[in-house]
Amino acid sequence: MLSLLVIREQTEEIISRLERKNFKDARAIILQVLEMDNSRKAFQKQNDDNLSQQNVLANKIGDLFKAGNKDEAAGAKAEVATLKAAAEEIKTKLTQTETDIYALMVTIPNAPSMAVPIGKTPEENEVVSTNVKELPVMAEGSVPHWELTTKYDIIDFELGNKIAGAGFPVYKGKGARLQRALINFFLDKATAAGYTEIQPPILINSDSGFGTGNLPDKEGQMYHCQIDDLFLIPTAEVPVTNIYRDVILKESDLPQKLTAYTPCFRREAGSYGKDVRGLNRLHQFDKVEIVQIQHPNKSYETLETMRDYVIGLLTELELPYRVLKLCGGDMSFSSALTYDLEVYSAAQQRWLEVSSVSNFESFQANRMKCRFKDADGKTKLVHTLNGSALALPRIVAALLENNQTPTGINLPKVLHKYTGFETIE
RNA sequence: GGAGAGUUGUCCGAGUGGUUGAAGGAGCACGCCUGGAAAGUGUGUAUACCCCAAAAGGGUAUCGAGGGUUCGAAUCCCUCACUCUCCGCCA
Numbered sequence: 001m002l003s004l005l006v007i008r009e010q011t012e013e014i015i016s017r018l019e020r021k022n023f024k025d026a027r028a029i030i031l032q033v034l035e036m037d038n039s040r041k042a043f044q045k046q047n048d049d050n051l052s053q054q055n056v057l058a059n060k061i062g063d064l065f066k067a068g069n070k071d072e073a074a075g076a077k078a079e080v081a082t083l084k085a086a087a088e089e090i091k092t093k094l095t096q097t098e099t100d101i102y103a104l105m106v107t108i109p110n111a112p113s114m115a116v117p118i119g120k121t122p123e124e125n126e127v128v129s130t131n132v133k134e135l136p137v138m139a140e141g142s143v144p145h146w147e148l149t150t151k152y153d154i155i156d157f158e159l160g161n162k163i164a165g166a167g168f169p170v171y172k173g174k175g176a177r178l179q180r181a182l183i184n185f186f187l188d189k190a191t192a193a194g195y196t197e198i199q200p201p202i203l204i205n206s207d208s209g210f211g212t213g214n215l216p217d218k219e220g221q222m223y224h225c226q227i228d229d230l231f232l233i234p235t236a237e238v239p240v241t242n243i244y245r246d247v248i249l250k251e252s253d254l255p256q257k258l259t260a261y262t263p264c265f266r267r268e269a270g271s272y273g274k275d276v277r278g279l280n281r282l283h284q285f286d287k288v289e290i291v292q293i294q295h296p297n298k299s300y301e302t303l304e305t306m307r308d309y310v311i312g313l314l315t316e317l318e319l320p321y322r323v324l325k326l327c328g329g330d331m332s333f334s335s336a337l338t339y340d341l342e343v344y345s346a347a348q349q350r351w352l353e354v355s356s357v358s359n360f361e362s363f364q365a366n367r368m369k370c371r372f373k374d375a376d377g378k379t380k381l382v383h384t385l386n387g388s389a390l391a392l393p394r395i396v397a398a399l400l401e402n403n404q405t406p407t408g409i410n411l412p413k414v415l416h417k418y419t420g421f422e423t424i425e
Numbered sequence: 426g427g428a429g430a431g432u433u434g435u436c437c438g439a440g441u442g443g444u445u446g447a448a449g450g451a452g453c454a455c456g457c458c459u460g461g462a463a464a465g466u467g468u469g470u471a472u473a474c475c476c477c478a479a480a481a482g483g484g485u486a487u488c489g490a491g492g493g494u495u496c497g498a499a500u501c502c503c504u505c506a507c508u509c510u511c512c513g514c515c516a
Binding site: 061 | 443476
């Protein structure tokens, strides 16, 4: 969530940034937060003063008892009782105000960077770069990936239905091998780029879910193991970023760069139709994630680096891609600036999102209490960033569709040493 | 799953009701000492919120988490979480 300090100090800026995300009544809500915070301060002052007096009396009573002065001690006890009675009401007001502020704060999305394009729908996202001059047209006889997977018997959706349900495909033979190859390729590349590989838990508790902004309100997106009150991760971002929950780093520790491969689980409640056909949208999928914890002054240049890193992956995979800077209306709740990377599927004649790279600024850090000590010894919130590098299913879909020939699918050269084969036939 | 022990600051570790935010030690930072270093020595070394224009200074809270007893709790009671040991089960 946004930090109250920032809201207080940069009120106008925050309001105009929130308006960029089409956040309704941004001004009214921010001003309300400030007003509530002012009453909170007043209540806290009263409460602290009251407690302070109680402490003074408690010490005095101790001394009186030692001196054997029981009568005076009894008088002081009566005074404390009076203070306590008064404290109860103040304390209630304070707690209530804090609860109200918190309830309001968690509903406020992150304020977008001023670089975010204004807009409401995905059509208003800004294309910032692409390696596609003209949209490729598929050769005659080309088919979408869900036909190819059956033709070559590499992914079995029906079998997955039997075992778990729709959206849980079974990868077989070269299909399974291709998954493993991509995971290794992505992890090797990330390691070479300076990221430390992590294998995190793929179940998380609610504190972790809160830290990255997946809870509250987005429970519906995650699978929940009720007996143990644990959630299956929707992305490695959650366990990996939460490594830094309640941590105070040294300035020299920044940046922290981590990568992790995990399966990801998403309920995708309400999704249906041809957009979810085949590999386009799954309940379980594989993804390699990159995460950075960075100094606030450097987070945006880091975001560019991470975006370019992902572009490098797509280039090596020889896929047609484009990079979008998301407009205010299409951004996630927690993000301050997001680049989406999409690959073109000529067989489906549509762009498929394969990566989302975001700077959360201090939004997650504030929830997680991840801070660093700056040169002056002051404790400040870090900035967190992450990106998919990459999500497998749509990459696989694009690889299959774009590289199909009548006799088989030719895999890009970089993958050969990982797969151990060059074509799927 | 059964039985027992434990959870204190960056770390180790004292502390069973009264200036204990917390002894002592280590580490770290800065200074002195030194030709330089080690040793020695001095000082400092949590987080959040609040008061104060700011600094200085002050207040409140925090000894796993939450609740209770008490004028007063790291210290007593209850609940929960986690860790360790032994037994059982098991990839």
